[in-house]
Amino acid sequence: MSGLDPRALRREFPIYDRNPGLVFLDSGASAQKPRAVIDGIAEFYRSDYANVHRGVYQLSARSTDLFEAAREAVRAYLNAADEREIVFVRGATEAINLVAQSWGAALREGDEVVVSDLEHHSNLVPWQMACRRAGARLVVAPTDETGEFDLAAFAALLTPRTRMVALAHISNVTGAILPVEAVTRLAHDAGALVLLDGCQAAPRIPVDVRAIGCDFYVFSGHKCYGPTGTGVLYGRYAALAAMPPWQTGGGMITHVAYDGTEFQEPPHRFEAGTPDIAGAVGLAKALGFVEALGRDRIRAHEEALTGYGVDALSRIPGLDLVGGGQRRLSILSFNLDGVHPHDVGTVLDRHGVAVRVGHHCAQPLMDKLGVAGTVRASLGVYNDETDIDRLAAAVEACREMFSR
C-alpha cells in the first residue's frame, strides 16, 4: 500500500488554484471539493437532469437511475445490507433530528437516552428536545481525564430503561475515536438502539455498519468532499420500517385520500418532496473519489500527519493540546497560554492558515475542559507536513507577538 501524495492531490482541488499559498486546516468543519464533484454536478445538470420517481420519459428515468445509483454508492460505502436502508437528508443534523423526532415519538416517561459529554450540539440538542417532549431522561456518559471515552462508566449507566445510545464515532473537538463496536454490544445487551454520528469518521476511516452492528449511522456529505446540503441516514431496515413518517408530502405516499393516507416503505417514506438530486449525484462522485484513494490509505496518511502535528505543536511553549488520548485522529485542538482562541485565529489567518476557533458546537465539553474555546486544526487528504510546519510557525509567531 503506497501512501497518498497530497501535493499531487491538490491539483484535483480547484480551490488551491484560486487561492495560492492557502494552508487549509479546517476540513473538520467542511472539506474542499475535488474537480470530480464540481464537474460531476455540472455535467449532471447539463446532460441528465429531470425530476426523479415521477416522469415516464427517458430523461426522468435516467435521472432516477443516477439518483438511485447514488443510494447504492452510499450503501456500498457503509457496507449496509440493503440500499433501502439509506435515506438521503440535508446533513447529519437533519438525519439525527429525523430519528429523534420519528423514532423519538415512541419515547415514554422514564425512558433514558444516553449521549456522551463530547457530542456536537447536533447529537445532543435533538435528544434533549425528544426527552423533554416524552418526559424521558437524558444521561451523559463521561470521557476520562485524558479525553478518552470511559467505557466502564458508560456500561454502568445502562439500565433497563435505556432506549437509545447516541454517540460520535470520532469527536469533532478532540479527534478521539470512540469504541463504537463495544458500545454497540453493551447497548444492545441492555436492549437499547445505537445511533452513531459519523461526520468525522466517514471521510477518513473504513466504516462497516454491519460489523459495528449499530442501528443508525449518519454523516454529512460536505465533510466527505461532497456538496453542502447532502447527508445520509443509514438505518437498519427493521428499525426504519417501524418508524412513522417524519416530514410528509409528495414522493413518500402510496395512496392519498381525504380520509387517510398510506405511506411508502423506507427509504422513500422519509424523503418527502423533491430531493437534492444533483446533491446525491455529487455525493456519489465524492464517495467515489474517496474510495479511489482508499480509506485505509487516507487513515494511514492522516494518522501519520496527526502524529507529526502533535509533535510539532508540543514543541511550542505554552501550548496545550486538548484531549484525544492516544487515539486522536485528524483533529488537533489546542490553546495557547494567555491568548484567546479568536486572537490566535486572526493571527493564523494573516499567515494564510485557515483553522476553526471557538466552541466547535460543543459548549458542554468546553465547560468541562474549563476553556472558552479552542483553536482547531483539522486534516484532509490534501494536507501534508508543510501545512503543519506553516501552522506551527504561525502559532509560534502568535505566541511571540502576545508575549512582547
Place this chain on the structure above:
Amino acid sequence: MMDLRELYQDIILDHGRHPRNFRALEHPTHLARGHNPLCGDRVTIYLALDGERIADVSFDGRGCAISTAAASLMTEVLKGKTVAEARALFARFHAAVTGGDEVPVPEDLADDAERLAPLTGVKAYPVRVKCATLPWHAFEAALKGGGETVKTE
C-alpha cells in the same frame, strides 16, 4: 496585508492582559450582559449612575484581547462622563470601527475619543468588529435597563 501590529497594538495587548476596572460593582444602579454566541465570549457591564453622571463603571467576564481591551478602555473613558457624553463617544467609536463616516464629538471629548483610537485597527478585520463593540452594546443595554443579554448574533 495589513500589519497585525496595527490591530494588536501595545496598548491593546496591555489592556487585554491587564484590564482596568475589571471587577463587579457592589451596588450598581444599572447592569447588562453581553454575549457573543459565535465565540462564547461574555461580558457584564456594571454602572453606578449619579443622576446623569457615570459615577463608576466596571466589567467582568471572559473574552479575547480585542473585547477585553475594548471593555477596559471603555470603562476608563466613561468614568465621570454624563450619559449624553458617553453616547456621543459610542457613536463616534462605532462609526470608527465599522468604517463609517467620521462622527464628530465636542471639543472636550476629543482626548477621550483619541484614547479609543487604537481599537480602530479592527475595521480591517470584519469578523472581529463585534469583539470591539460588544462591551459598548452591553453598556447601552445597561443604560436602557430591562436586564436582557445583548447578543452579537
